[in-house]
Amino acid sequence: xxxxxxxxxxxxxxxxxxxxxxxxxxxxxxxxxxxxxxxxxxxxxxxxxxxxxxxxxxxxxxxxxxxxxxxxxxxxxxxxxxxxxxxxxxxxxxxxxxxxxxxxxxxxxxxxxx
Amino acid sequence: xxxxxxxxxxxxxxxxxxxxxxxxxxxxxxxxxxxxxxxxxxxxxxxxxxxxxxxxxxxxxxxxxxxxxxxxxxxxxxxxxxxxxxxxxxxxxxxxxxxxxxxxxxxxxxxxxx
Numbered sequence: 001x002x003x004x005x006x007x008x009x010x011x012x013x014x015x016x017x018x019x020x021x022x023x024x025x026x027x028x029x030x031x032x033x034x035x036x037x038x039x040x041x042x043x044x045x046x047x048x049x050x051x052x053x054x055x056x057x058x059x060x061x062x063x064x065x066x067x068x069x070x071x072x073x074x075x076x077x078x079x080x081x082x083x084x085x086x087x088x089x090x091x092x093x094x095x096x097x098x099x100x101x102x103x104x105x106x107x108x109x110x111x112x113x114x
Numbered sequence: 115x116x117x118x119x120x121x122x123x124x125x126x127x128x129x130x131x132x133x134x135x136x137x138x139x140x141x142x143x144x145x146x147x148x149x150x151x152x153x154x155x156x157x158x159x160x161x162x163x164x165x166x167x168x169x170x171x172x173x174x175x176x177x178x179x180x181x182x183x184x185x186x187x188x189x190x191x192x193x194x195x196x197x198x199x200x201x202x203x204x205x206x207x208x209x210x211x212x213x214x215x216x217x218x219x220x221x222x223x224x225x226x227x228x
Contacts, residue, residue: 034216041222043219044204044206044219046216049214096213100211100213101159104157105156106155106156
């Protein structure tokens with residue numbers, strides 16, 4: 001069965017510094033990949049998704065992610081974070097062999113410090 | 115703006131007292147999902163509707179039921195809430211169940227069980 005591992009449960013970073021949130025998934029078959037953001041007491045919101053094509057995907061709020069098939073990774077990056085980026089970030093995978101059910105990672109809490 | 119609405123945002127109930135959470139959508143999506151999210155954890159899928167077809171996850175307790183009277187509305191019924199059912203409940207929609215479609219989330223209902 002497909003699984004998603006977010007390697008860091010918490011990432012503290014100073015404002016205007018770059019950040020990378022790591023995500024690895026287990027299956028090497030073709031999958032669809034997503035990053036969602038959840039602000040406190042709110043639902044999840046899509047940041048970006050990879051379906052096919054270019055391995056570098058750009059999303060909202062200046063975030064981007066790179067799909068690496070050989071390493072089964074989909075790491076999220078932002079070159080300069082703001083205080084307002086403080087939130088929980090979830091990586092998710094949709095696997096056709098699993099009936100396209102979306103599997104979420106455990107989340108990474110990004111904490112941006114002034 | 116098209117959106118997913120959940121009511122109420124906060125719900126307090128007593129141990130064993132039935133409770134119903136509500137979700138509505140203006141996106142006209144075919145699929146509606148209910149997730150349970152406990153603190154610092156990934157959302158856990160309870161069940162989903164594809165149009166009128168109900169799909170229960172194998173590990174969803176019988177205590178949780180759902181109704182979808184029409185395309186726009188979906189309800190989560192907890193027949194006898196226990197203390198372990200205290201959580202955030204997220205409703206989401208997607209255009210189709212094929213994995214390339216992202217999910218659109220409501221703001222969630224935080225359930226407290228006394």
